[in-house]
Amino acid sequence: MGDDRHSGLEPGDVAQVAASLAATGYVCDDDLATVVFLALRMQRPLLLEGEPGTGKTALAEALAETLDLPLVRLQCYEGIDATQALYDWDFPRQVLHLRALEATRGDDGVDVEEAEKSLFDPRFLLARPVLAALQQAPAVLLVDEVDRADDEFEAFLLEVLSTYQVSIPELGTVRAAVPPLVVLTSNRTRELHDALKRRCLYHWIDHPGLEREVEIVRSRAPEVSAELARQVVTTVQRLRGDGGLLKPPGVAETLDWAKALSVLGASELDLATAAATVGALVKYREDGDRVKQALDRMMAV
């Protein structure tokens, strides 16, 4: 088995995974490529944790692109429940449908049973992300920021992730023909339940090294000159290493900054433009001041 499931997405080896992700512009290291390879081969959900802005969500997008599958995204939040993740009935349309039946009935009236049956037709079913992913399978299901949801929702996810099926009382059971590739991301605002973690392969995404981050900037923002990309990444990495910032910039912020500089026509980092665009890099007033001071020092050398 295995060959017919995830058809076309059974990778040969780790290098192949890295190469096909790189083709979509997602540059990853061997660690991450191995985990993705294992997730595909073992058909296990992938749990990604790490600093914000290190590319957890982007990985799901890149995977969907490289496997040529639809990406279904479920954004979690406090208080999310099964109806927001699974399905709902389109109540207004059901009422309209009843009205239409009433208006068009002949003298013999409407068959009550028939009318009731027609109410719970798949066309009145609003498929929410999890059901949509099961219906569209093979697909990539991204469960974003799962740490924001409640414990009860985790238990519900656990059930779906172990059976890949959902039962709707009025319609019956929907089972995925092919289990979707599931990517869960967490920012670690709270510890996830162990039962959920055990179902998943775990990976902690760290900030990339200098060479890799330059590579990421070059591949994600080709309009940025090579010289500028290297200067931007060097600066960002030094800022991260200093440890003085309230929120050290992630890769996403590096990209934003490089793009902002390039929009302003900079081909090299200079103090004036850098100071003007610092808002793309850090989001606290104190951090902004610190970055400006650090830039002063770096430029002075």
Next chain:
Amino acid sequence: MHQPDELLLGLCRALRAAGVPVTQDRAHGFLAAVAHVGLGDREAVRRAGRATLCASPDDLERLDLVLDAWFDPGGLPRPRPASVPSRPAYSSLPETDLEEGDGEPGEEHVRAAASATEVLRHRDVAALSAAEKRRLDAMFGTLHPTSPLRRAARHRRWHRGQVDAARTLRASMRRLGEPADLAWRRRAVRPRRVVLLVDVSGSMSSYADALLRLAHRFVVAGPTGPGRAEVFTVGTRLTHLTRALAVRDADRALVAAGAVVPDWSGGTRLGESLQVFLDRWGARGLARGAVVVVMSDGWERGDAALLAEQMARLQRLAHRVVWVNPHRGKAGYEPVQAGVRAALPHVDDFLAGHSLATYAELVEVVARA
């Protein structure tokens, strides 16, 4: 020499001994993953292990250490499985006959017992004898922390308050448009999160046990789910302790906590630990809108300016910051230590924390926050 499975399962056992909770199915997943990546390459095995055996960044560090030690036995000593006590370390039932006494029965004895308990409530926990400490430990069960409440975004049904138009209308539709009773609603409430940061450095060692017992009460007697109290120890490093303390039996929970915390009675770098807490947990939501209780004597060895900055940050994030200082309640105490002076401007409540009575007061303050 070794069968591959034996080698890998041995590694799992060594990891378990090092404190990574490797369950059967995780070990099974590890074997399957290694089968996919091959056993020849140690880095590939490491990656497979990281993906299947680990569940947090701390686990990753431990895995790296254990894996290297496992494959080069010359390097580090192989960890021996720690013996985990399966029974409470000691029984802490209250002693019914308190002192040897004269054995006088009746009311006299009861009154004496009550007053001895009352005295114990106000004694400094650092100055207790072993027997008194055991009795006090049992008395921690009388503390019942309740979580402070916040208003939720949603409404719920209530018997007075605002008119719930939608519900009223739906009830009326159910009666085919006949006017129905009015429905009322009010804002729902949810528990507010409580975060306890317990200083376990050397200067706090005589209070750490009592403070952790208090923290244990917060974890097991408070609400579960999103409002659950979270406990961290600070000292030279930050340790997340909630899971270890979530055992009902206090003595077992403390033994588990002892196994998790690496820096008992070490130095104090409060500012740095606080920064790590805020970077890793606090700013991402744990401290946001929470009641944060810092339990420390403020003997800061690190930079007081850093501590002040981090406390200011904490106060901006949290709903309320409570500082508990064991020395506060003693006669002649002046907040002169650099750490305390740096932190005090950013604290909402400054409480004593040396006796059971003061802990009861803390429980009150937190519940009302």
